[in-house]
Amino acid sequence: MSPEGKKLLNIVILGFGFMFMFTAFQTCGNIEQTVIKSFNSTEFHGSGYTSMAIIYGVFSASNLIAPSVVTVIGPQLSMFFSGLLYSGYIAMFIYPYTWSFYTASVFVGIGAAVLWTAQGNVLAINSTDNTIGRNSGIFWALLQFSLFFGNLYIYCAWHGHDHITDKDRQTVFISLTVISLVGCFLFFLIRKPDPEPAPAEAAESLLQAESTESSSTASFCLPLFTCKMFGTNEMMLLSISIGYTGLELTFYSGVYGTCIGAMTQFGKDAKSLIGISGICIGIGEILGGGVFGMLNKCNRFGRNPVVLLGLITHFVAFYLIFLNIASDAPIAPEAGTDLQAYITPNLGVALLCSFLLGLGDSCFNTQLLSIIGFLFRDNSAPAFAVFKFIQSIMAALAFFYSNYLLLHWQLLILVVTGFLGSMTFFMAEGLAESTRRESDYDSI
Template sequence: MSPEWKKLFNIIILGLGFMFMFTAFQTCGNIEQTVIKSFNSTEFHGSGYTSMAIIYGVFSASNLIAPSVVTLIGPQLSMFFSGLLYSGYIAMFIYPYTWSFYTVSVLVGIGAAVLWTAQGNVLAINSSDNTIGRNSGIFWALLQFSLFFGNLYIYCAWHGHDHIRDKDRQTVFISLTVISLVGCFLFFLIRKPEPESSSSDMSESQLHAESSDGSSTAISHRSGLCSQALDAFGKFACKMFVTKEMLLLSVSIGYTGLELTFYSGVYGTCIGAMTQFGKDAKGLIGISGICIGIGEILGGGVFGMLNKNNRFGRNPVVLLGLITHFLAFYLIFLNIASDAPVAPEEGTNLQGYITPSLWVALLCSFLLGLGDSCFNTQLLSIIGFTFRNNSAPAFAVFKFIQSIMAAIAFFYSNFLHLQWQLLILVVAGFLGSITFFMAEHKVESSRRDSDYDSI
């Protein structure tokens, strides 16, 4: 297998591993608030929104150490052990207790930081300047198939149920746990890519060091790993976060955290709470997730191919994402009751400004997914291109910002009505797009200057 095909194989395995893991986890996040409302046990007093706020809050803080962990144990083991924590979170719903619910939420937050930092590292080291856009699109499309398969299963399992029984819940979460574990073990199929440059890049002193005896080599190797880990932390804490490019991108990254919360946790809960959709409202959470997944898959595939022939840059795709999301937010504002995010298990009898339409609700799900893929594929592409030599700390910054904003959004989702959540998304989306355009202009100007100097 040629080096290029080996790298493409790694990207596909990376995407498949995440697809299985997040078939389980994203489905879990989409249904957990609805599931929690239906618990028969009076001993459980947890909140799905609060759990997600804890996960993303810890996720955010843990990005400070994630580059060091990835450097020390490597991206492959980092993803495997982090994936086991995700599987533990899902398994907790089989026999839930309040203390275990929140404890595992903290552990998943730590695992998430390591997982996504390692993912960014694998994506970067298996990509070149010419393939980073394509590979980002391939990974994103495969990842988002998780929304399709998981939510289709939810619809089939809960179709016609107006209440989720304990047996229904246990069957679903046992299945999701097994699916998650399959994804964890797929990471072991990823192969280390061959370096683009050989020993010519190595200094004479490095060559002399490698010729020393085995024991001193092992000691120096371990010392070198520790030094690299500290260096990765330093690059994150002191350098990467304050670069002009990252400061500009931080606003659009923050927006992806807010809308991640909305499409992955809040909107499905809103649909399930609409009594006007009939007894199938709970099962429609799954159909909504499928429509989000279709939008994500379509966007990831199309925009990945567009990046291959990047004549117009990333800005048109981000602008399309902004327009798509604004249309979705407006239709949701008209179609869904304002108290739907915080309605009790029996749902809400209120309605929006139009007669509630299931087809409009599902169209909005598709638009949410399509717009999300616009933003995320372009952010993955620009960060992977701009910080390719320091990918682990760069992607740690990305997830730090995204996760802290997601934590804030899950926190306010406990009490803010729908119209206020949509207003926050509109303002953040507009500002995030403007700053992305500025960052893209700066990156393209730097690349043109570099190309001119090399002539």
């Protein structure tokens, strides 16, 4: 097999490994609050929202040490051991205890930072300037397919169940643990790419590039350098947009599925509809990621129209959710809520909103990845670490307040933050356009 073929195979294996792992983990996060409400044991007093707040809070802080871990033990072992932490978190639900639940949440937060840092490293060393877009698209598509399979399994497993029994829970989480472990062991199939033959001058350039990357990684490990990255005008503008993606990540991945499962007016299949909602979110993510990822190649109109489309899409979804879902649904007890919002609850509208949430999320994320990669191409590692830091901090905050706030207050926070984030993104895009024109002038 040619060196290019080996690199492409590594990307495919990476994508399948993440697909298996996040088929299990994203499904777990989507249903855990509903599952926790159904526990028959009075000894368990945990909250799924609090757990996810811990995960994202620790994830954010652990971004400072993750590059050092990946450098010491390598990306392959980093992904494997991080995957084991994910599997342990999922397995904890088979026989849950409050102390093990929150302890596992801390370890998953650490593992998440290492996992995503290693993933970026594997993607980079198996790509060139000409193939990075293609490889990122392949990885994104395979990762988002995880939303299909896990949620389809939940729908089939819980169809017709108005209460989740201990046996139902154990069957589901044993299966999810096995699926996650399969993803962990797939990482061992990734092989170090063969060095391409190069003349002396090219080899010297390669060594210089590696030295630059090592320097960037070392700098990233210093909190001082991270704070300096925070202080740039571009990152300060983008921070509100990034923070918004963290808030809406919490909403579509944990809160909205819980709301659908709590609506008794959707009938006895309401719990299984959480899986269908996740599938609709996945369709929106894959469609948006594929279309808007390809649009970056012909960036004729810039990134602003895509972000504006994402904002409008989310605003439509939020308004329909406000009309369709009862305000106490996020914090309703296991029996659900009998309250009605402003219209008779409609399942079709609820699933349409799931699709719109996924589509809008892909609009924001594809354009944020694009503009950060452009503005900070000389310091991409710390820039993307700051991106994950801000996003995970805001996700942790959102999971925390989801324990207490009614649905309409959560939607109001999303609307205000989304509007401000879009405005500041437009300003950052203006800076990017100025940088592009200066680069074109210098080259002339």
